[in-house]
Amino acid sequence: MQIFSQPFHRVALIFLSVLFAVGLNACTLFESISILHSDDVYQERFVHSPDGIGKFYMGREIAQVMGHEGAAWLERPSRMTSEAPQKAITDLNFKPTDIVADIGAGTGYFTFRISPLVPEGKVFSVDVQPEMLELMNFVIDEENITNIETVLGEIDNPNLPKSTVDITLLVDAYHEFEYPQEMMQGIVQALKPGGRVVLLEYRQENPLIMIKGLHKMSEKQVKKEMQAVGLVWQETKDILPQQHLMIFTKPETLT
Numbered sequence: 001m002q003i004f005s006q007p008f009h010r011v012a013l014i015f016l017s018v019l020f021a022v023g024l025n026a027c028t029l030f031e032s033i034s035i036l037h038s039d040d041v042y043q044e045r046f047v048h049s050p051d052g053i054g055k056f057y058m059g060r061e062i063a064q065v066m067g068h069e070g071a072a073w074l075e076r077p078s079r080m081t082s083e084a085p086q087k088a089i090t091d092l093n094f095k096p097t098d099i100v101a102d103i104g105a106g107t108g109y110f111t112f113r114i115s116p117l118v119p120e121g122k123v124f125s126v127d128v129q130p131e132m133l134e135l136m137n138f139v140i141d142e143e144n145i146t147n148i149e150t151v152l153g154e155i156d157n158p159n160l161p162k163s164t165v166d167i168t169l170l171v172d173a174y175h176e177f178e179y180p181q182e183m184m185q186g187i188v189q190a191l192k193p194g195g196r197v198v199l200l201e202y203r204q205e206n207p208l209i210m211i212k213g214l215h216k217m218s219e220k221q222v223k224k225e226m227q228a229v230g231l232v233w234q235e236t237k238d239i240l241p242q243q244h245l246m247i248f249t250k251p252e253t254l255t
């Protein structure tokens with residue numbers, strides 16, 4: 001270009017290029033010195049989002065767990081319209097005999113809407129916060145519900161019996177798992193061959209969805225992480241106002 005034939009412009013261009021290269025290297029250097037610990041699966045970094053736990057899995061920072069103090073938010077009346085949970089439940093076509101696992105069940109928002117649909121089956125409602133189980137157990141006792149079993153999970157284990165579950169639901173929970181790979185391996189073990197895993201996650205691709213970044217997930221990232229534990233992607237349904245509804249299956253060959 002003619003503009004760069006002037007000596008001054010040439011010097012300016014070289015100066016900017018050097019600045020850019022130094023900046024890039026500084027970023028890479030900063031990122032690498034911020035790594036506190038790294039193994040084959042996870043990485044811990046000193047520099048991270050205030051909404052995350054500083055632990056990274058497959059390029060994604062894991063979000064902080066939503067504490068039981070926020071339980072009322074899960075039950076907010078506006079959720080019926082802003083998230084249309086009934087649409088997701090109807091779409092999943094539960095059979096009366098289905099054994100369902102609601103992992104990261106929280107207050108049981110989905111559990112209590114699914115249990116009447118599986119009268120000859122049951123719902124395992126798993127959470128790591130005993131306070132969440134107490135809230136669910138209160139309602140179970142009050143309403144004499146006989147087909148819900150609450151389960152205290154561990155951060156790396158859903159504590160479910162092997163090969164018993166037809167469908168596992170992870171609603172707005174997976175991105176908070178501190179040990180996502182171990183949790184998913186436990187979930188896969190608990191599934192019957194051919195069983196389904198369904199994830200509902202806020203769509204990260206859409207910047208207009210007003211949820212903190214680490215509490216959203218892209219379709220690409222979810223696929224990558226489910227594939228890592230042997231699950232097979234079946235379908236992504238964008239029928240919900242804000243969340244991806246993603247369906248995976250456990251191949252018959254996976255134990």
Ligand SMILES: C[S@@+](CC[C@H](N)C(=O)[O-])C[C@H]1O[C@@H](n2cnc3c(N)ncnc32)[C@H](O)[C@@H]1O
Pocket residue numbers: 065066074103104105106107108109110126127128129132153154155156157158170171172173176177178179183
């Ligand atoms: C944002 S809440 C969503 C609750 C519920 N699924 C809903 O949509 O109303 C996420 C829940 O996941 C739970 N959780 C986080 N890590 C977990 C783990 N490893 N195993 C089971 N539950 C977990 C948290 O305790 C919290 O109750």
